[in-house]
Amino acid sequence: MTYIKPKFRHPEMPKNTIGYAKADYEGVISTLCAGCGHDSISGAIVQACYEMAIEPHRVAKLSGIGCSSKTPNYFLNNSHGFNSVHGRMPSVATGANMANRDLIYLGVSGDGDTASIGMGQFVHAIRRNLNMLYIVMNNGCYGLTKGQDSATADQGSVSKSGSVNPFEGIDLPGMALELGATFVARSFSGDKTQLVPLIKAALSHKGFALIDVMSPCVTFNNNAGSTKSYDYVRDHIEALAEIGFVPEKEEITVSYETGTTVDVELHDGSVVHLQKLADGWDPRDRQAAMRRLQAAKTEGEILTGLLYIDPNSKDLHEVIKSDLRPLNSLKEEDLCPGSSILDLINEGFR
Structure with a gap:
């Protein structure tokens, strides 16, 4: 069996x-x-x-260890990568972000x-508002070591x-909101209609963007008693909104009934459209989201969609006032x- 895809492409293949x-x-x-939901x-x-x-060479994809952390090998083959x-x-x-602020950072975990050995790393990336998209492929078990419960497995499952x-x-x-994350979302690997615009919005967000994706493990955690199985997730999903993403240069043609939509403009001029499905919910209200x-x-x-966003977020570089040029x-x-x-610096401390 080969794991190399054929290089031949149809000459009329659509281009962006x-x-x-x-x-x-x-x-x-x-x-x-x-x-596996991770492939989705x-x-x-x-x-x-x-x-x-997005030009692939502008993306730096990073991961740790686990089934999820293998996935950067399955997308953006022409991007920078570090496992x-x-x-x-x-x-x-x-470290990479400090050295080169011009790249787009996409972390997969x-x-x-994230929730066990990497918890200390995770929380400090949040509190520093590191400018990156952090995707958690959440299946509630350790798929590489025969399916033991992970720290996100629900009590009683x-x-x-x-x-x-x-x-x-x-x-x-919930933890990310408590720690001050400026973009928090949850989705389901089987809901591409929701997940794709969430990823697009997160990539355009300035600051730390978390997307927690319920991604059932078909081998070890897709049984009737699991709260991370396909059947359970599908039966218990409640979406906060129907989400759309409009890039900066694209004409905005989406329209909803008056009073049922929220538009959030991001730093680059792109817009997140949210057709609200939940009464009294505002994605810019952290306390309401919690x-x-x-x-x-x-x-x-299982609440899905864009839970919270701070459209005025300041990322780590802006907070510490680092040089506008990449440090490298x-x-x-x-x-x-x-x-x-x-001498002038020392004089200022006297």
Whole structure:
């Protein structure tokens, strides 16, 4: 069996506005289990980047360890990539972002990689508002080590082996909201209509953007007792809104009935359209989002959509007032301005 895709392409294959075909955003053939939700997420990333006409070489994709962290090999084959050790992807992303602020940073992680060994890394990337898209492929189990419950497995859920999880599950979007994340969303790997515009909006957001994606493990956690199975997720989803994304240069032609839509303009001029399905919900109200999440959890629902966004977000570079130039482009004279400048700095502390 080969994992290399054929290079032949039909000469009339559609191209986006910068001349790239969708195949230019793909990777090698997936080796994940057939039907794995992670492959659907990879497909959504490909679709979003193709539609946004992002040049692949402008993207840096990063991951840790786990089934989810294998997926960067399956999309954006012509992008920069770094597969870090278990749970340390946010540190690598932070260092890379500090060195070159001009790249688009896309981190992929799993519920084990994020909610267990990588928890300390995850929370500090949030509080620093690192400018990146952080996708969690959440299946509630450790798929690489035969399906043990992960930290996001819901209390009372039953594994394929029949054991009941006695511990409270960690709610990553709720934690992100508490820590001050400026873009928080949840989706389902089987809902491409919702997931693709969420990814597009997150890539356009300035600051830390979390998308927690319910991605059922077809091998170890798709049984009747699992709250992360396809059937359970489909039966308990409650969407907050129907979402649309309009790029800066595209004419806005979407329209809804008066009073049922929210438009959020992002830093680059693009617009997120939200046709509200939930009464009294505003995606710019952090406290309302936290209350809505808690209510859904109490009722056994899985809340999906854009939960919260801060359209005035300031990312880490803006907070620490770093140089507008990528740090990796600075020369010796920029980094070592001379003893006279050092004397002035020291004088300022006296």
